[in-house]
Amino acid sequence: MSAADASLRILVDRDVCCGAGNCVMTAPEVFDQDDDEGLVVLLRPEPGAEFADQVRTAVDLCPSGAIRLG
Template sequence: MKVTADRDVCIAAGNCVLTAPDVFDQDEDEGTVVLRQEDPPEELREAVRRAVELCPSGAIRIAEP
């Protein structure tokens, strides 16, 4: 799994951080998404998928081989 996050599209809702805090964080100044792990371990992948579903702006995407 490869995770990408587009900070220009992010509206700083914070759902990703609440859902997968080991993978996502928020910028202190703007509140936009900060990607902590591009290739999360297996045990975090379901939470990442849920974060993608909950992202209201569509700023987070995943690609799976």
């Protein structure tokens, strides 16, 4: 399997999340927000390569740095 075919590994830090929701708007198949605090919920910790561009954009757009690739 090539690196391009490998799935991503996403790490989120809910203690750092500010609830902006950019991740959900960018990659709704991968991220959600909880109903109580509006903090990030990771739906797919290792999404397929088809989500790579959206996930990388979500990481870049996260204002608090709560999302990163591992």
